[in-house]
Structures are given as structure tokens and as C-alpha cells.
Amino acid sequence: DQQVKQNSPSLSVQEGRISILNCDYTNSMFDYFLWYKKYPAEGPTFLISISSIKDKNEDGRFTVFLNKSAKHLSLHIVPSQPGDSAVYFCAALLRGGYNKLIFGAGTRLAVHP
Amino acid sequence: SQTIHQWPATLVQPVGSPLSLECTVEGTSNPNLYWYRQAAGRGLQLLFYSVGIGQISSEVPQNLSASRPQDRQFILSSKKLLLSDSGFYLCAWTNGGYGYTFGSGTRLTVV
Numbered sequence: 001d002q003q004v005k006q007n008s009p010s011l012s013v014q015e016g017r018i019s020i021l022n023c024d025y026t027n028s029m030f031d032y033f034l035w036y037k038k039y040p041a042e043g044p045t046f047l048i049s050i051s052s053i054k055d056k057n058e059d060g061r062f063t064v065f066l067n068k069s070a071k072h073l074s075l076h077i078v079p080s081q082p083g084d085s086a087v088y089f090c091a092a093l094l095r096g097g098y099n100k101l102i103f104g105a106g107t108r109l110a111v112h113p
Numbered sequence: 114s115q116t117i118h119q120w121p122a123t124l125v126q127p128v129g130s131p132l133s134l135e136c137t138v139e140g141t142s143n144p145n146l147y148w149y150r151q152a153a154g155r156g157l158q159l160l161f162y163s164v165g166i167g168q169i170s171s172e173v174p175q176n177l178s179a180s181r182p183q184d185r186q187f188i189l190s191s192k193k194l195l196l197s198d199s200g201f202y203l204c205a206w207t208n209g210g211y212g213y214t215f216g217s218g219t220r221l222t223v224v
Binding site: 004006032034036041042043044045046049089091093098099100101102103104105106 | 122155164217218
């Protein structure tokens with residue numbers, strides 16, 4: 001049962017344009033969401049996060065939007081740069097005895113000149 | 114500052130051979146430790162987590178096991194590897210916060 005879904009396995013964007021990566025979740029218990037960026041043969045690195053009490057969080061070129069009623073979040077990258085080419089993972093936090101991150105399958109972003 | 118080390122970076126093992134991957138964390142104490150696997154074309158799947166020495170929880174039934182012999186050491190093992198064990202294995206830690214810090218990963222190919 002995939003609780004966090006990234007339905008687009010890949011995305012190609014021209015340099016300077018906006019990249020929009022989407023993520024859907026099914027579990028209403030999730031109250032914190034994170035985006036990670038991963039280059040080949042490396043571990044994922046934290047990019048940006050958002051609490052469920054907010055609908056937007058911005059950090060430089062990166063903005064995450066959360067629509068709780070639709071159980072949907074998106075990551076916007078503006079302007080996109082070739083160095084942004086990587087796999088982006090959406091993750092949702094499930095609280096319990098420990099903080100467990102549930103990851104989506106990832107979206108491979110290619111930014112071309 | 115905290116750092117996480119994971120080795121080896123790549124590994125090619127024959128089917129039926131044993132496996133031992135090691136992960137250590139520096140600069141912190143009593144971290145929560147995790148093993149994830151990224152199979153080809155798939156997302157990050159949580160395999161094991163540990164909240165303390167000797168405390169291991171498994172998320173999915175599989176051919177692998179984990180151990181935590183020391184506070185900042187986490188080991189992933191198998192007695193006999195299967196082809197389906199191939200993948201990219203990632204160790205991660207957190208001090209109870211929301212974000213995980215990942216190691217650089219081990220690419221395991223079972224042949």
C-alpha cells in the first residue's frame with residue numbers, strides 16, 4: 001500500500017523555466033512533509049519541508065505547497081537550473097514511537113539548457 | 114558536527130554469499146538509525162530501524178537482518194544473498210527530529 005505517491009517518474013524542463021513536482025498521500029495522520037534531492041550514487045539530501053498547519057513554505061528558488069483537503073503537495077523550482085537535475089523524493093512523517101518517514105517513488109528531473 | 118559513514122560504496126556478491134554493510138554516526142549520541150533500500154526504479158523502502166543498542170525493528174519480511182552492537186553503529190547483514198537483494202542501500206540517522214540525514218549509500222549487485 002503506497003501511502004505516498006509520486007505519479008510522474010520523470011520530468012524534463014528547460015533551464016530558466018519552472019519545474020513542478022507533485023506528490024499525493026493517502027494517510028490523514030501525516031502532519032509534516034519533506035522533499036529530498038538525490039544525485040546518482042549518493043544519499044538523499046534534505047531540501048525543504050512543510051508542516052500541515054501551513055499551506056506554503058519558501059526557501060530561495062524552492063517553494064512547497066500543501067493542499068490538505070486534496071492530500072496533495074507540490075514542489076516548485078523557479079528558475080530551474082541544470083544543477084537541479086536529480087531525483088526528487090517526497091516524504092511524509094508518521095508519528096509514533098519514533099518518527100518514521102514514508103517516501104514516494106521519486107521523480108527524475110532533467111533541466112536542459 | 115555530525116557525520117554519517119557508510120561502506121563499502123559498491124559491492125558485487127554472488128548469490129548465496131553472506132553480506133555485511135556497516136554504518137557509523139559521529140558527533141551525536143543515542144541516534145535513531147535506519148536502513149533503507151532503493152531498488153531499481155522504485156522509491157526508498159524502510160527495512161529496519163533502531164532506537165537504541167540491541168533494539169531492532171523490521172518493517173518488511175525479507176532475507177536481511179540488522180544489528181546495533183554499539184550506540185552509533187548499525188549493521189545490515191544476510192547469511193545468503195538472493196538476486197532480489199540487489200539495490201542501493203542507505204543508512205540514515207535522526208535525533209528524533211523530523212529530518213533524516215542519509216549516508217552516501219552502498220550499491221549492491223548480486224550476481
